[in-house]
Amino acid sequence: MIKRGLKIALVQLSVGPDKAKNVEAAVREIHKAKEMGAQLVALPECFNAPYGTKYFSEYAEEVPGGGTSAALSAAAAAARVCVVGGSLPERCGPRLYNTCTVWGPAGELLAKHRKVHLFDIDIPDKITFRESDVLSPGDQITTFEYGGIKIGLGICYDLRFPEMAQIMADQGCSLLVYPGAFNMTTGPRHWEVLARARASDLQLWVALVSPARAAAADYVAWGHSLLVDPWGQPAATLGHEPDTLLADIDLNTVEEVRSQIPVRRQKRNDIYEIVHKTNKCQTD
Numbered sequence: 554m555i556k557r558g559l560k561i562a563l564v565q566l567s568v569g570p571d572k573a574k575n576v577e578a579a580v581r582e583i584h585k586a587k588e589m590g591a592q593l594v595a596l597p598e599c600f601n602a603p604y605g606t607k608y609f610s611e612y613a614e615e616v617p618g619g620g621t622s623a624a625l626s627a628a629a630a631a632a633r634v635c636v637v638g639g640s641l642p643e644r645c646g647p648r649l650y651n652t653c654t655v656w657g658p659a660g661e662l663l664a665k666h667r668k669v670h671l672f673d674i675d676i677p678d679k680i681t682f683r684e685s686d687v688l689s690p691g692d693q694i695t696t697f698e699y700g701g702i703k704i705g706l707g708i709c710y711d712l713r714f715p716e717m718a719q720i721m722a723d724q725g726c727s728l729l730v731y732p733g734a735f736n737m738t739t740g741p742r743h744w745e746v747l748a749r750a751r752a753s754d755l756q757l758w759v760a761l762v763s764p765a766r767a768a769a770a771d772y773v774a775w776g777h778s779l780l781v782d783p784w785g786q787p788a789a790t791l792g793h794e795p796d797t798l799l800a801d802i803d804l805n806t807v808e809e810v811r812s813q814i815p816v817r818r819q820k821r822n823d824i825y826e827i828v829h830k831t832n833k834c835q836t837d
């Protein structure tokens with residue numbers, strides 16, 4: 554069988570308060586990943602700023618147009634790789650978004666995804682977080698093609714919404730990439746199980762990319778960036794230190810699982826259905 558696929562790198566960056574240093578580190582890791590053979594390099598959620606509602610406005614930039622977008626575009630072009638640029642706080646007029654950009658190997662913007670589901674939770678004595686105090690939600694589902702693979706994008710909390718992943722699978726995705734930063738409460742409980750649920754339900758590859766854990770940060774990320782195969786099995790995983798996961802996405806595995814367990818054809822669309830409502834309002 555001819556091997557069809559893509560070598561991907563998930564870069565578990567250490568993120569601190571110095572934006573320029575964060576972006577420089579990301580660029581350095583993109584080049585290192587390319588040297589290791591990666592064709593697609595993915596960064597974590599909020600990779601250019603500490604994660605927290607009090608930081609979003611200070612670190613926000615126009616996307617594209619800001620310095621971080623320019624640096625990612627230039628790095629993708631110089632390394633000739635596809636870069637899934639984690640996420641960064643985006644400023645658009647009076648609004649702020651949590652936004653992922655994707656850059657092609659000529660430095661072109663291939664996709665832009667604004668986090669659709671904002672992270673608002675309250676677990677007493679553990680974690681209370683309200684992104685919606687400062688961020689606006691995106692209103693579109695985002696997919697793009699690279700290296701013959703259709704890829705779907707979500708950001709962190711988006712992972713909890715199976716309908717969104719289902720629509721991306723229905724649109725032909727074989728890989729879903731979620732830059733994310735789960736925490737020390739929900740990380741150990743849900744990070745891996747959610748990735749495995751999406752992968753096994755939809756019979757596709759799922760990649761989660763976290764920042765490295767920084768014990769002194771206001772928000773302590775769980776780490777454990779992870780790739781799950783279309784059987785729902787972890788194919789590779791990191792600890793919580795800064796590190797890069799390098800792995801092959803094999804498209805044949807998608808077809809193998811889908812033909813051997815044909816749930817996609819066995820769905821009962823006569824009794825249930827998921828509907829994608831395209832939203833024509835987002836203009837920028």
Ligand SMILES: O=C(O)CCC(=O)C(=O)O
Pocket residue numbers: 598671672708709710711713733734735736739740743
């Ligand atoms: O869903 C979770 O438990 C964590 C989500 C999160 O940290 C985020 O959306 O940034």
